[in-house]
Amino acid sequence: MPAAVADEGVVLRRRNYQEADRILVILTRDHGKVSCLARGVRRPRARNAAGLDLLGRAQLLLIPGRSLYVLAQARPVGAAGRGDDPVRLACAALFAEAADGLLEEGHPDPTLFELVGEHAERLLDIRRPPRPELVLALFRLAAEVGYLPALDRCMGCDKPLENRSGSFVPELGGVVQPPCPVPGGVSCEAATIRVLRALARGDYELGRRLRWGPQLLPETEAVLVAHLRHRLDRRLRAADVLAQLVEAGAGG
């Protein structure tokens, strides 16, 4: 472990530790993903707790401890108008969980840091609907780390995808369209496949202009969650929480 680290970071994971501490996993700009012990942050009126919520962004000072860095100082950066309704927080938690799963410890990458930081801010921005922002955030993150699904050709017959419905099959990493037999997966309307393909071409502005209708939003969300779950081989617990909230009519 090198000497003290001064860096900017976005919180990806938080775990309670002992009576009042937390272990934080933070994506930093210049040191990549690091873990640190934040002493006393669960006490009421704790010094240093600001900016350390999930996806919070802070300027940090970390000092080497016995096996982990110890957080010596945290000063929040930005985060005005941070929304805290349950659907928004579940979306933020899902993005954080996916980023934590996709990124390894260390491996500094300032471009990736900016991407995660920008989407963290958008997801928590009270003026923006969280679920479309989540779709864009997960999509861009997957694209940046080279984990996009295959969206050019039918995974059954290798013919170019056509403008009709199909099914995203996580085990195949792409879409199967009839007349190929569809082995389960996430059903997608033609519009969903069109939007996924536009995003894969990097047309994120389309994603912002779109009216996310009652099929398009849950289908694109379900495709990305199924894809990331398969690629990461992990549950993505926040996706279950989000699904329960949506099921219960919490909207978003």
Ligand SMILES: [Zn+2]
């Ligand atoms: Zn086919």
